[in-house]
Amino acid sequence: xxxxxxxxxxxxxxxxxxxxxxxxxxxxxxxxxxxxxxxxxxxxxxxxxxxxxxxxxxxxxxxxxxxxxxxxxxxxxxxxxxxxxxxxxxxxxxxxxxxxxxxxxxxxxxxxxxxxxxxxxxxxxxxxxxxxxxxxxxxxxxxxxxxxxxxxxxxxxxxxxxxxxxxxxxxxxxxxxxxxxxxxxxxxxxxxxxxxxxxxxxxxxxxxxxxxxxxxxxxxxxxxxxxxxxxxxxxxxxxxxxxxxxxxxxxxxxxxxxxxxxxxxxxxxxxxxxxxxxxxxxxxxxxxxxxxxxxxxxxxxxxxxxxxxxxxxxxxxxxxxxxxx
Numbered sequence: 001x002x003x004x005x006x007x008x009x010x011x012x013x014x015x016x017x018x019x020x021x022x023x024x025x026x027x028x029x030x031x032x033x034x035x036x037x038x039x040x041x042x043x044x045x046x047x048x049x050x051x052x053x054x055x056x057x058x059x060x061x062x063x064x065x066x067x068x069x070x071x072x073x074x075x076x077x078x079x080x081x082x083x084x085x086x087x088x089x090x091x092x093x094x095x096x097x098x099x100x101x102x103x104x105x106x107x108x109x110x111x112x113x114x115x116x117x118x119x120x121x122x123x124x125x126x127x128x129x130x131x132x133x134x135x136x137x138x139x140x141x142x143x144x145x146x147x148x149x150x151x152x153x154x155x156x157x158x159x160x161x162x163x164x165x166x167x168x169x170x171x172x173x174x175x176x177x178x179x180x181x182x183x184x185x186x187x188x189x190x191x192x193x194x195x196x197x198x199x200x201x202x203x204x205x206x207x208x209x210x211x212x213x214x215x216x217x218x219x220x221x222x223x224x225x226x227x228x229x230x231x232x233x234x235x236x237x238x239x240x241x242x243x244x245x246x247x248x249x250x251x252x253x254x255x256x257x258x259x260x261x262x263x264x265x266x267x268x269x270x271x272x273x274x275x276x277x278x279x280x281x282x283x284x285x286x287x288x289x290x291x292x293x294x295x296x297x298x299x300x301x302x303x304x305x306x307x308x309x310x311x312x313x314x315x316x317x318x319x320x321x322x323x324x325x
Contacts, residue, residue, distance in 0.1 A: 002086045009036045011090040012043035022253045029246035040094040047091030052116040082106045111141035126192045135171040136309040143167030162235025164306035165228040172225035173258035176218045180269045211266045222262045230299035248287035
C-alpha cells in the first residue's frame with residue numbers, strides 16, 4: 001500500500017538522523033516545508049549511495065548486491081519514482097513525492113547517478129579536472145537539486161552554478177578527510193597527476209614514508225574547496241534569510257572538516273575528523289550573524305563550475321566568461 005506523505009517524511013527524517021549529523025543540524029534551520037523536502041531529497045541520495053556501495057547509511061562497504069546489478073537497480077527505481085509509480089522503497093518514493101511538489105527533474109537525478117556509475121566502473125581521476133568532474137556528479141549535482149527545492153528558478157544559471165559549487169566544496173572536504181578509508185577500500189579520488197608530481201609510486205599514497213607528500217596534495221584539494229565555498233557564499237546571499245542561514249551553516253560545518261584536516265597535517269588521519277556538537281552550535285551561530293549581515297566577499301565562479309563540468313561530462317569543450325559579483 002502506498003505510503004502517505006507524512007510517512008515518507010518520517011522515514012526520510014530517520015534516514016538523515018542516521019546518516020548525517022552535520023546535514024541534519026543545518027536542515028533544522030529551514031522552514032518546515034523546505035526542511036521536509038530537503039529530507040526527502042536526502043533520503044533518495046542516501047539510498048542511492050547505500051545501494052551503490054552495499055552499505056547501510058555509510059559504514060563498511062559490503063557485497064549484499066552484485067555490483068553489476070546495483071546501478072540498474074538505482075536507475076530503475078529512480079525512473080519509476082519520476083513516472084509517478086510507487087516503488088515500495090520509501091527513499092525512492094520520497095523522490096517521487098518531491099517531484100510532485102517541486103520541479104526537480106529526471107535529468108538532474110541522472111547527473112547524480114552518473115557519479116555512482118563512475119565508481120561502479122572503478123574510475124580514477126587522472127587530473128584536477130577529473131577530480132572536479134567526479135565531485136560535480138556526486139555532490140555538485142545534488143546542490144543543484146537542493147537549490148531547486150529551495151525555489152531557485154531553472155533560468156537563474158549563476159545561482160545554480162554557485163549551488164553546485166557548494167556541493168563540490170563539500171565533496172572535496174569529504175575526500176581529504178577520508179583518504180585512508182577510501183584507500184583501504186581501493187578507492188582513490190586525489191588525481192594521479194598530483195601523485196606523479198610528488199613522485200609517489202602507484203598504490204603508495206597512504207604509506208607512512210609519503211605522508212609529507214600526501215599533506216601537500218591534500219592542501220591543494222583544500223585550497224580548491226575554499227575557492228568553491230567562497231563562490232557558493234555569493235549565491236547563498238540571494239536566498240531568503242532562513243535558507244541563507246541553513247546553507248551558510250552547512251558551509252561552515254563542512255568547511256571546518258577541511259580546515260581541521262589541513263591544520264592537523266601529518267596527523268589528520270590518526271582519528272577521523274569530526275565536528276563536535278558544541279563546534280556545530282558555534283558554526284551555526286556564526287552563520288546566523290553572516291546571514292543577517294548578508295555581505296559576502298566578492299568571488300568569481302570557479303573556472304570549472306556546473307556548466308563547464310556538465311559539458312566535459314558530455315564530451316564537449318567548455319567555455320564562457322566568468323563574472324565577479
